[in-house]
Structure formats: C-alpha cells, structure tokens
Amino acid sequence: MKSIKLYLSQIIITVILIEVTFRLFGYQPYQVQKYSLRSTPEQCILPDEKLGFQLNDGTFQVIINDSVKYSVKHADNQRITSYQQHSDTAQVWLFGGSFPYGMGIDDSLAYPFLTQQNFPYFKIKSHCVPGFGMVQSLLQIPTLLKKDSIKPKKIILHYASFYEDRNLLTPAYRVALHHGFMNSSEEARSFYKKAHYPFINVTRTGFKIKLERLDQLYQNWWGRNYSSTINFLQTFEDSFGITDEEKSKGSERIIQKLRTFCHRNNIELIIATITNDLATDEVKEYCKRYEIELVDLFVDFSDPNFSNLPHDSHPNAKAHQVYADKMKAFLNKNK
Numbered sequence: 001m002k003s004i005k006l007y008l009s010q011i012i013i014t015v016i017l018i019e020v021t022f023r024l025f026g027y028q029p030y031q032v033q034k035y036s037l038r039s040t041p042e043q044c045i046l047p048d049e050k051l052g053f054q055l056n057d058g059t060f061q062v063i064i065n066d067s068v069k070y071s072v073k074h075a076d077n078q079r080i081t082s083y084q085q086h087s088d089t090a091q092v093w094l095f096g097g098s099f100p101y102g103m104g105i106d107d108s109l110a111y112p113f114l115t116q117q118n119f120p121y122f123k124i125k126s127h128c129v130p131g132f133g134m135v136q137s138l139l140q141i142p143t144l145l146k147k148d149s150i151k152p153k154k155i156i157l158h159y160a161s162f163y164e165d166r167n168l169l170t171p172a173y174r175v176a177l178h179h180g181f182m183n184s185s186e187e188a189r190s191f192y193k194k195a196h197y198p199f200i201n202v203t204r205t206g207f208k209i210k211l212e213r214l215d216q217l218y219q220n221w222w223g224r225n226y227s228s229t230i231n232f233l234q235t236f237e238d239s240f241g242i243t244d245e246e247k248s249k250g251s252e253r254i255i256q257k258l259r260t261f262c263h264r265n266n267i268e269l270i271i272a273t274i275t276n277d278l279a280t281d282e283v284k285e286y287c288k289r290y291e292i293e294l295v296d297l298f299v300d301f302s303d304p305n306f307s308n309l310p311h312d313s314h315p316n317a318k319a320h321q322v323y324a325d326k327m328k329a330f331l332n333k334n335k
Contacts, residue, residue, distance in 0.1 A: 019229050027228040030220060032182045038063050043188075044072060045129075047195030050211065051136045053129055055079060067311035068104050080107055081116040081124045088150050091123045095137040096158030097166070098130035099274055099315055100323070104308045109317040114324035119331060125152070131177075133166025134159065134254045135198045135209065141261065154268045156327075157258060158297075161279035164247035167254065169199035169212065171238035178218040189215065200254070202246050207253050248279060252286050259292055272297050272327070295330040297323045 037045075044060040045053050055074040063069045073080045079101060094100060094112055102110025112126040127140055137157055145151060165173040177197065181189060196211035224230045255271060262269040270293040273280050280298075287294040299306050299319045306319040315323075 022228040027232050029226050029228050030224040030231040033179045035183050036065055047192045049196055052195055052197040053131050064312045068308050071106050079126050081112045081126050088123050091152040092154045093152045094126045094128055094156045096128040097132045100158045101128035103130050104312050104314040105317050111320040111323035115327050118328045133163040135167050156270045156272050158272045159283055161275045161277050164251055167250045168242050170242045174218040200250055202250050248282050251283055297326050
C-alpha cells in the first residue's frame with residue numbers, strides 16, 4: 001500500500017514539475033483568440049449547409065475588433081460590384097475568400113467594384129465569401145450555371161497559399177474555425193450548427209469532397225484550457241497529419257477539375273494568385289505547364305500601408321487599388 005502511495009505521489013510531482021517547466025518556458029493553457037465581427041443589422045453572413053457560409057442579402061454596417069468599420073451591400077448572395085446596372089451579356093465571375101471579397105473596406109473601394117468600373121462592358125459578379133477556400137467554387141459554379149441563364153465568358157478563381165489549409169480542412173484551419181465559432185454569441189453558435197464546411201480528401205488519382213459540421217470539426221483534449229502541457233501536446237499533434245505535398249496536390253486537382261469543367265462549357269478559366277511563397281510558385285508552375293491563364297495580384301503585406309493592422313490583417317483600400325490595377329492590365333492585355 002505504501003509503495004502504491006509513493007508511486008502515485010511521484011507521478012503527481014512529475015506532472016506538476018512538467019507543467020511548471022512548460023510555463024517557465026512561456027507555454028500557456030489553450031485560449032480562444034479574441035476576434036469580433038459585428039454587423040447592424042445582425043448576421044451579415046449566414047450559415048450554409050454545403051458551403052459553410054453564405055452572404056445575407058441587405059445593407060450592413062460592419063465592425064471588426066471594435067476598430068475597423070465598413071459598409072457592405074449584398075444582393076442575391078453576392079456583394080455588389082456597382083451602383084448601376086450593367087449589361088449581362090458578357091459576364092465575369094469571381095471566386096475566393098475574404099481578401100478578394102473586400103473584408104474591412106466599403107463596397108466602392110473593393111477590387112471587384114473597381115474592376116467593374118474599369119470594364120463597364122462586362123458584368124462583374126463577385127461570388128467571393130469570407131472563409132471560403134477553393135473547394136466551394138467546385139460546388140458553386142455548376143449550381144450558378146444552372147441558376148443563371150447567361151453563361152460567363154470568364155471565371156476568375158483566386159488562389160492564396162492559406163487556402164490550401166481550407167481545401168483540406170487541416171488541423172490549423174479547424175482551429176481557426178473553432179476560434180471563430182467560440183467567439184460567436186450563443187445564439188449564433190446555435191444558428192451555425194446547421195452549417196457544414198466542404199473539404200477534399202486527396203486520393204491516389206483524384207479527390208473526394210466531404211462535409212463536416214462547423215460545431216463538430218474540432219475538439220479540445222480534456223484539461224487543455226487549464227494545462228500548458230496538454231495544450232502543447234495537442235498543438236504538437238495538430239502539426240502532423242496533412243503534408244505540404246498533399247496540400248499542393250489538392251490545389252492542382254481542384255484547378256484541373258475546374259479547367260476541365262470550364263473547357264466543356266466554353267468558359268475561360270483564370271487563376272489569380274494573391275500570395276507570394278513556395279506553394280504559390282508551385283501553383284504558378286502548374287498553370288503554366290497546363291496553359292491555364294494566370295495573373296499575379298500579390299501585394300506585399302509586410303508594408304503596413306497595405307493592411308488594416310494592427311486591428312485586422314485584411315488588405316486595405318490601397319491594396320485593393322493595386323489588385324484592380326493589376327487585373328486591369330491583365331484583362332486589357334488578354335481581351
């Protein structure tokens with residue numbers, strides 16, 4: 001009996017010493033990263049059963065982290081790109097996440113709006129939604145083609161290297177979505193239980209699209225909120241699982257699938273890159289190899305003039321003007 005007590009006391013002391021050591025080295029228990037997105041009226045973004053999120057129709061005053069304020073108008077689940085009517089006969093559809101959507105800036109300052117001004121003979125439709133990767137476009141485009149009587153001449157799919165975590169729903173992006181979910185109100189959390197986020201599993205010859213409920217896609221280990229040791233161990237485990245090679249293959253196969261689909265429907269596919277790193281270089285090389293139209297929209301966010309930091313990391317109006325200028329030069333050259 002004494003030996004059992006001694007053994008248990010040694011275990012307890014060891015656990016305490018490990019915890020103290022981790023804290024001395026600066027490790028902390030798990031904490032939800034504070035982030036707030038509020039709109040008036042409420043719910044500028046709604047849950048979606050297949051896409052994760054969708055834009056709620058209406059005009060909204062939005063504030064990020066109690067600092068960045070902007071105004072948005074959504075119509076037919078799209079952010080507007082003009083205050084005027086434009087011909088529907090020649091359409092260009094944009095797909096992507098919060099960067100091309102224009103999160104953090106007013107409608108008229110966002111790059112899709114500026115692009116519409118630059119090309120009044122096109123009808124620019126922005127199907128970009130905050131939180132989207134590239135998988136959503138696989139689901140959006142066939143549905144939109146059935147819904148819209150006029151087929152687009154061009155589809156512009158935006159690529160960012162951080163979309164690859166979204167495409168495969170890696171632990172890193174599961175954590176990010178978990179932070180967003182936990183920062184929501186109780187009412188919003190209940191609302192978002194209806195939502196499923198789409199992602200792909202890369203197979204030997206292709207991929208499979210899967211859906212996962214937003215409220216079930218990430219779970220903390222027991223005690224993680226109180227123990228720096230448990231937090232370190234789960235964070236360490238999260239760093240394994242999906243390789244950079246799998247991420248790269250995922251992006252390539254999504255692009256190839258869309259390329260085939262667009263070719264069959266006589267639509268020009270354009271890949272617009274907004275990051276500048278090794279993963280982006282690989283996508284550029286892939287597009288060149290398969291003769292897929294490519295435009296580089298990268299803006300250097302190490303320059304504080306191009307983002308809303310320190311309050312929010314999204315590109316600001318100056319960055320969107322650069323996006324629009326680069327897109328204008330590309331489309332004028334590739335009419």
